[in-house]
Amino acid sequence: MAVRTDFLGLRELLTDDERLIADTVRQFVDEAVLPVIGEHFEQGTFPRQLIPQLAKLGLFGMHLQGYGCAGVSPVAYGLASQELERGDSGLRSFTSVQGSLVMFPILEYGSEHQKARWLPKMAAGELFGCFGLTEPDFGSNPAGMITTARKDGAGYVINGRKRWITNGTLADVALVWAKLDSVVCGFLVERGTPGFEAYEIERKMSLRASITAELVFEDCRVPAASMLPGVHGLRGPLSCLNEARFGILWGSIGAASACSEAALEYATSRVQFDKPIGAYQLTQEKLVRMLTEISKAQLLALHIGRLKEQGKLTAAQISMGKMNNVRAALDIAREARSILGANGITLDYPIIRHMLNLETVYTYEGTNEIHLLTLGREITALSAF
Ligand code: TGC
Numbered sequence: 269m270a271v272r273t274d275f276l277g278l279r280e281l282l283t284d285d286e287r288l289i290a291d292t293v294r295q296f297v298d299e300a301v302l303p304v305i306g307e308h309f310e311q312g313t314f315p316r317q318l319i320p321q322l323a324k325l326g327l328f329g330m331h332l333q334g335y336g337c338a339g340v341s342p343v344a345y346g347l348a349s350q351e352l353e354r355g356d357s358g359l360r361s362f363t364s365v366q367g368s369l370v371m372f373p374i375l376e377y378g379s380e381h382q383k384a385r386w387l388p389k390m391a392a393g394e395l396f397g398c399f400g401l402t403e404p405d406f407g408s409n410p411a412g413m414i415t416t417a418r419k420d421g422a423g424y425v426i427n428g429r430k431r432w433i434t435n436g437t438l439a440d441v442a443l444v445w446a447k448l449d450s451v452v453c454g455f456l457v458e459r460g461t462p463g464f465e466a467y468e469i470e471r472k473m474s475l476r477a478s479i480t481a482e483l484v485f486e487d488c489r490v491p492a493a494s495m496l497p498g499v500h501g502l503r504g505p506l507s508c509l510n511e512a513r514f515g516i517l518w519g520s521i522g523a524a525s526a527c528s529e530a531a532l533e534y535a536t537s538r539v540q541f542d543k544p545i546g547a548y549q550l551t552q553e554k555l556v557r558m559l560t561e562i563s564k565a566q567l568l569a570l571h572i573g574r575l576k577e578q579g580k581l582t583a584a585q586i587s588m589g590k591m592n593n594v595r596a597a598l599d600i601a602r603e604a605r606s607i608l609g610a611n612g613i614t615l616d617y618p619i620i621r622h623m624l625n626l627e628t629v630y631t632y633e634g635t636n637e638i639h640l641l642t643l644g645r646e647i648t649a650l651s652a653f
Pocket residue numbers: 360361362364365399401402407408409410411434501502503504506507509510512583632633634635638642653
């Protein structure tokens with residue numbers, strides 16, 4: 269946990285290994301990410317040059333066991349996500365998609381051949397994946413997807429479109445969810461397969477240092493062995509989301525901490541009416557609320573992390589964590605921005621970048637409303653979707 273935002277001293281509840289992993293990723297973010305990320309955000313480019321260092325730190329599929337993965341604890345994975353997102357949500361997205369949305373399902377549901385083919389090289393940062401669930405007309409309701417796979421001779425033919433796909437144009441393999449005889453199945457489609465094209469989505473004002481793409485499948489023929497054999501039905505993609513949402517409920521604390529730290533520094537140095545603005549009660553109220561919300565989010569994340577370690581974590585508990593922590597982070601970013609006044613809208617400070625990124629984080633991996641309705645259904649046994 270970041271020292272300045274660890275008001276409750278939660279760092280003491282971490283193991284030595286967890287502290288070491290958090291500190292190592294923190295140092296990498298300070299030295300390699302923060303000096304360049306504003307420029308990448310402004311230019312709308314993904315910082316590809318950081319990939320070898322991310323791989324060297326073992327951050328790809330770090331919470332998975334075997335096949336070259338680091339096999340760290342869920343809390344360590346959460347802390348690493350938090351530190352990465354203190355740099356930028358786009359960087360955490362990059363590792364979330366690789367580890368939780370592509371490597372996890374290959375490990376969990378893939379054939380031995382698929383695991384051996386993809387996982388060691390993905391862990392080493394030599395190959396990359398993307399996760400295609402969302403479609404232009406089906407976002408919150410993936411059950412309605414219209415992408416299909418049809419059995420054809422020894423393989424399958426895929427038709428459809430996936431939109432808003434992180435890493436889509438960079439990926440060597442797309443995990444595409446499509447209906448085969450009305451049942452959702454996962455297919456590993458390699459880049460360059462005839463009938464498969466990926467196009468980058470331009471003009472985003474959020475997650476600008478991350479690649480987002482549309483994937484188009486037109487009579488795309490894939491071998492039978494490209495299907496993930498271990499899962500059929502919507503449970504497949506939704507179970508992957510649990511892993512990634514877990515990373516987000518931690519990661520969003522990193523973005524919030526970066527905003528709160530920048531606001532505190534500014535408040536104690538910026539003078540108006542002959543006093544630092546941090547000396548005014550209205551500013552102090554903002555700073556105190558930010559730190560309190562961050563502390564509550566940290567407690568929630570740590571408890572959820574320990575539940576995951578014990579194998580007791582439920583999907584609804586993850587929804588509570590994602591909903592609360594991202595909502596809190598976005599509120600904190602907006603409040604922090606206000607403390608910086610006009611300076612707060614420039615990329616000279618990290619806040620507006622985090623604030624804009626968090627608009628995406630609030631929406632992807634299940635919108636704020638979807639998680640709220642998931643919890644509503646959990647406690648009432650009545651679906652309001
Ligand atoms: P529902 O009837 O509730 O469930 C269908 C089947 O799925 C099972 N299930 C889950 N399994 C594991 N984990 C979960 N979280 C699960 N939620 C549901 C369920 O038990 C059932 O299984 P079975 O075996 O009985 O059939 O499905 P529904 O159609 O009512 O939808 C429920 C809803 C709305 C919660 C779900 O559709 C949903 O979560 N929608 C949000 C979609 C979403 O989050 N999309 C994210 C796309 S990926 C992304 O955003 C990546 S961003 C990447 C980055 O970090 O850059």
